[in-house]
Amino acid sequence: MSVPATPSASRLARPVSFTPSRRPLSTLSVTSDDSSTATSRSSTPSLLGNAKKFKAAISTESKSRLNSKSRPGSPTKDGARPKTPTSRPKTPTSGRPKTPTTPRRGTEEVVVSEMDVSRIDPEEVLVDYQTVELGDISGEIDEALLKDYGADDKVLVSIRIRPTSNPIVWNINDKKIQLDSQAGKSPQEFNFDEILTGSENKPVYNAVARSHVCAAMDGYNSVIFAYGQTASGKTFTLTGDEDQPGIIPRAMKDIFSYIRRTPTREYLLRCSYLEIYNENIHDLLAPPSTSAAQPVQIHGIGPNVVLTPLREEVVTSLKGVREVLQRGEGNRRTASTDWNERSSRSHSVFRVVIESRERGERQDVEASSGRMTPGFRPPTPGGARLQARGGRTVQTSVLSLIDLAGSEKATSDKERTREGKYINTSLLTLGSVIGTLAENSSKGKTDHVPFRNSKLTRMLQPSLSGDARISVVCTINPGKDAVSESTSTLLFAQRIKKVQLNAQKKEVVDTGALLERYRKEIEELKQRLAEREADAPVRSRRLSAREQLDESRAMQDLNARIRQLTNLILTSQTVDESKGDESRPASPTKVDFDMSPYQLQQELLAARRQLDVQSNQILSLEAALLARPVLPPDAPDSDKDKMLSDQAKTIRELEFVINGYEDNLGEPLRQVKEDVEREWSAKLEKETKLREEKEAWADVLVKQLEKEKKTRTKLEEERQALAAFVRKFDALGLGNSIVLPQTKLKPPMPTPGGAAAVFAERQQRQNRIPALQDLDTVTEASPVRFTVSAAAEPSLLEEEWDGMDEASFEIVEKLLSGKGSESPQSPLREVFTEKENVPL
Ligand SMILES: Nc1ncnc2c1ncn2[C@@H]1O[C@H](COP(=O)(O)OP(=O)(O)OP(=O)(O)O)[C@@H](O)[C@H]1O
Numbered sequence: 001m002s003v004p005a006t007p008s009a010s011r012l013a014r015p016v017s018f019t020p021s022r023r024p025l026s027t028l029s030v031t032s033d034d035s036s037t038a039t040s041r042s043s044t045p046s047l048l049g050n051a052k053k054f055k056a057a058i059s060t061e062s063k064s065r066l067n068s069k070s071r072p073g074s075p076t077k078d079g080a081r082p083k084t085p086t087s088r089p090k091t092p093t094s095g096r097p098k099t100p101t102t103p104r105r106g107t108e109e110v111v112v113s114e115m116d117v118s119r120i121d122p123e124e125v126l127v128d129y130q131t132v133e134l135g136d137i138s139g140e141i142d143e144a145l146l147k148d149y150g151a152d153d154k155v156l157v158s159i160r161i162r163p164t165s166n167p168i169v170w171n172i173n174d175k176k177i178q179l180d181s182q183a184g185k186s187p188q189e190f191n192f193d194e195i196l197t198g199s200e201n202k203p204v205y206n207a208v209a210r211s212h213v214c215a216a217m218d219g220y221n222s223v224i225f226a227y228g229q230t231a232s233g234k235t236f237t238l239t240g241d242e243d244q245p246g247i248i249p250r251a252m253k254d255i256f257s258y259i260r261r262t263p264t265r266e267y268l269l270r271c272s273y274l275e276i277y278n279e280n281i282h283d284l285l286a287p288p289s290t291s292a293a294q295p296v297q298i299h300g301i302g303p304n305v306v307l308t309p310l311r312e313e314v315v316t317s318l319k320g321v322r323e324v325l326q327r328g329e330g331n332r333r334t335a336s337t338d339w340n341e342r343s344s345r346s347h348s349v350f351r352v353v354i355e356s357r358e359r360g361e362r363q364d365v366e367a368s369s370g371r372m373t374p375g376f377r378p379p380t381p382g383g384a385r386l387q388a389r390g391g392r393t394v395q396t397s398v399l400s401l402i403d404l405a406g407s408e409k410a411t412s413d414k415e416r417t418r419e420g421k422y423i424n425t426s427l428l429t430l431g432s433v434i435g436t437l438a439e440n441s442s443k444g445k446t447d448h449v450p451f452r453n454s455k456l457t458r459m460l461q462p463s464l465s466g467d468a469r470i471s472v473v474c475t476i477n478p479g480k481d482a483v484s485e486s487t488s489t490l491l492f493a494q495r496i497k498k499v500q501l502n503a504q505k506k507e508v509v510d511t512g513a514l515l516e517r518y519r520k521e522i523e524e525l526k527q528r529l530a531e532r533e534a535d536a537p538v539r540s541r542r543l544s545a546r547e548q549l550d551e552s553r554a555m556q557d558l559n560a561r562i563r564q565l566t567n568l569i570l571t572s573q574t575v576d577e578s579k580g581d582e583s584r585p586a587s588p589t590k591v592d593f594d595m596s597p598y599q600l601q602q603e604l605l606a607a608r609r610q611l612d613v614q615s616n617q618i619l620s621l622e623a624a625l626l627a628r629p630v631l632p633p634d635a636p637d638s639d640k641d642k643m644l645s646d647q648a649k650t651i652r653e654l655e656f657v658i659n660g661y662e663d664n665l666g667e668p669l670r671q672v673k674e675d676v677e678r679e680w681s682a683k684l685e686k687e688t689k690l691r692e693e694k695e696a697w698a699d700v701l702v703k704q705l706e707k708e709k710k711t712r713t714k715l716e717e718e719r720q721a722l723a724a725f726v727r728k729f730d731a732l733g734l735g736n737s738i739v740l741p742q743t744k745l746k747p748p749m750p751t752p753g754g755a756a757a758v759f760a761e762r763q764q765r766q767n768r769i770p771a772l773q774d775l776d777t778v779t780e781a782s783p784v785r786f787t788v789s790a791a792a793e794p795s796l797l798e799e800e801w802d803g804m805d806e807a808s809f810e811i812v813e814k815l816l817s818g819k820g821s822e823s824p825q826s827p828l829r830e831v832f833t834e835k836e837n838v839p840l
Contacts, residue, residue: 126266126267126268127256127259127266127267127268127269127316128259128263128265128266128267128359129259129260129261129262129263131316132256132257132259132260132317133256133317133318153466153500153501153502153503154497154500154501155470155471155472155496155497155499155501156193156194156208156211156212156469156470156471156472157192157193157471157472157474157493157494157496157497158192158193158194158195158196158204158207158208158471158472158473158474159177159190159192159194159195159196159473159474159475159476159490159493160196160197160204160233160237160473160474160475160476161195161196161197161475161476161477161478162199162232162233162236162475162476162477162478163197163198163199164477164478164479166478166479166480166481167479167480168478168479168480169182169183169478169479169480169483170476170478170486172195172197174195175191175192175193175194175195176189176190176191176192176195177189177190177192177195177490178190179483179487183480183483188487190490190493190494192493192497194207194208196208199244200244201236201237201240201244201245201246201247201250202244202250204237204247204473205246205247205250205251208224208247208471208473209224209247209250209251209471210250210254211471212224212399212469212470212471213251213254213255213258213399214254214258215469215503216255216352216354216397216398216399216469217255217258217259217262217354217356217397218397218505219356219395219396219397219505219506219507220397220468220469220503220504220505221397221398221399221400221462221463221467221468221469221503221506222397222398222399222400222468222469222470222471222503223399223400223402223460223463223468223469223470223471224238224247224251224399224400224401224402224470224471224472224473225400225401225402225403225404225470225471225472225473226238226402226403226404226472226473226474226475227404227427227430227472227473227474227475227489227492227493228404228406228474228475228476228489229406229407229475229476229477229482229485229486229488229489230343230405230406230407231343231406231477232406232475232476232477232482232485232489233475234344234403234404234406234473234475235344235403237473237475238401238402238403239329239403247401247473248325248350248401249321249322249325251352251399251401252318252321252352253318255269255352255354255399256317256318263359264358264359265356265357265358265359266356266357266358266359267354267355267356268314268354268355268356269314269315269316269352269353269354269355270312270313270314270315270352270353270355271285271312271313271314271315271321271324271350271351271352271353272285272307272310272311272312272313272350272351272353273285273324273325273327273328273348273349273350273351274296274307274310274348274349274351275331275332275333275346275347275348275349276346276347276348276349276426276455276456276459277333277345277346277419277422278346278418278419278422279422279426279454279455280295280455281295281296281297281298281307281455281459282295282296282331282346283296283309283310283311284327284328284329284331284332284348285311285313285324285327285328285331286309286311288331291331294309296308296309296310298455298458298459302461303461303462303465303467304462305458305459305461305462307459312353325350328348328350332344332346332348333345333346343405343406344403344404344405344406345405345416345419345423346405347402347403347404347405347423347426347456348402348403349400349401349402349459350400350401350402351398351399351400351401352398352399352401353396353397353398354396354397354398354399355394355395355396356394356395357393357394357395393507394507395505395506395507396506396507397505397506398468400463400468402460404427404430404456405419405423405427406423407423407424407427407485407488425454426454426455426456426457429450429453429454429456429457430454430456430457430460431492431495432450432453433449433450433451433453433457433460433464434464434492434495434496434499435495436448436449436450437449437464437498437499437500438495438496438497438498438499441498441499441500442498449464449465451464464499466500466501466502466503467502467503467504468501468503469501469503470496470499470501472493472496474489474490474492474493475489476489476490521561521565522562522565522566525558525561525562525565526562528558529555529558529559529562532551532554532555532558533555536551539551553652
């Protein structure tokens, strides 16, 4: 379906001033009325001024608040609702440098608000259902229209197509949009949450903004922004005109409607308005001279963004909002360009900080909040203004409504071209940030996101990082002359749809009460610990090992709880004083900058040491986590219980080790340790003695062996001598003729088997000496004694023949030399031969 060139008769019948006069006439079919455009822009807030005043019955609490003399915009005696002050001193128009050709509107009307939040007591300017005027609210919010967009953590992306007199080249089918094939490009189909046409702003507000405004009232940060090429209708969508109020005025009406519908809570509303012009941030609510002299700076690390100095003004009615908007818009830079008579030359951000808490009893509120002594309170930059008291938490959220400058081609004007470059660069950065976030979300990547490349993206970092619910209205010109710009806008819209969000409600707890509770608990714990420590030496003597163990564990628990509470106190104090509505993790350590450098250095060192210890703990916990036994998810409960009790046991044992072995052992366990040591030293002594005995015996054996060896050598020499003698003897043929004198030589009688058998028998006898390996069993008999008895048995090799003396050898000499007998068959030879039983 094609969008009709004239979207609807009723829309075009209205003198809508969407066609700037400086635009080339050839592209226009609906003539515009320049003066009406200017008028409609400049008179935007007036549409809110027609609201009827409503006098609601007010509570005692409200009355007291309203009757407070010190309150700015004090009510009249008839109890009328509080008003945002209107009488302000006029400021000079000089100040922040203006865009040369297009002086900002309204500078002559710029006034300094007395509702600057840093000058008033927040408790005095609360809004509740009784103080809201009926004229300040939209018709009752139709719950049926409130789709809970954003709850699914997706960006709500809508396309708004402005009317044009040019031929339309886009086909729209419900929530799909596709370039007409006639346009000559590949017809890619895009799918969005909403596609809106026409000039009615109400349906646009209902579709793209209302749910996000309500989410902000419910405690979620919400961001709504318009993106698109120049003159495509961003400002028309956000601000609108007299006939068609845009998202901002409608949102403010809905905020008051919401308050009116919520009798249980009271609210503090603060507004700020800024613009980013040529990469400088200007406070649109500050007097221009101040704003020029002191551009707003972005502070903070990572997603923690703090803007200072930025004026915040409390609003208690729609009228107050209107004044703030009027002032801010008057300070905004717009200029006539080739495409838009009043082109926004900057990105503008209108922020409403919404703080709320449950309504309390009057007395309680006054006593706890100090409402009885209203007046100046020291501001807490970036923090919540409302105090959480009496057990009531403060919920804080920010609604940001952003009108981006439109991307554009170079123009004939040098100044516009320069601005255009800044605008295009920051929009390109926004595009690449969104692109990276989308990639990271869809592909599970963690690529670096270039938030810092522009002020716009740096400022949007918390929201784009997932801290807010986001709705984007992408405005396009459907004409043939803007196909490439519209396609690029649709591609941007498609990318941002993929960004993953995770907005959470922000609540500041009643820190005063909580801290008091922590302090009390710490005191009690310290006292209990001191009592136990004092009692410990006496008690430990009476306690069993088990009880001592429990005792030491109880002391450790007490210490741990004290440490934990102390940390909580530090953290809470830091949250209270510096975290404010961002509710971001804060350093648990408070730095006192009045300390000397040396003290600070010591603090730093201590903090580093603690960090080291903690990172070690993390490592060991991670290791334990990795090493944990894995149970299937469907494992029976008994198994899980067992595993848990095993792990608890292991943890207890590890704690033992970690907390100091000696310290935790206690007296009884020390005794066990000494007993074990005694037993083992006795065993060691016995073993040492045994080893010494064995070494002595081994020495004896070695000596014996050496002796045996010597004897063997001697015997061998004897044998060789004898063999030589026998050979000589035989050679002389004296074997048979020798008669040995019976008395002198009595050689042993040959035995069966000869000398070898005798030798073997002796050896056997000797072998009856137990083997070394048997000695272990013969424990009682000392191997030394055994060796001595073995040595008493003469060796065969040492044995000398009876009667064999020097004389005997002489006779043998004679016989061998042939002097005793000539016969070769001498019986002597036989004897000698047989004696040795060895071959000669
Ligand atoms: N949907 C619409 N219906 C009727 N008029 C429209 C619509 N959209 C835009 N216009 C008109 O078109 C003109 C340009 O619109 P607008 O200033 O809102 O564009 P823009 O996107 O904010 O441009 P820039 O980026 O240059 O500031 C205005 O006169 C506006 O009234």
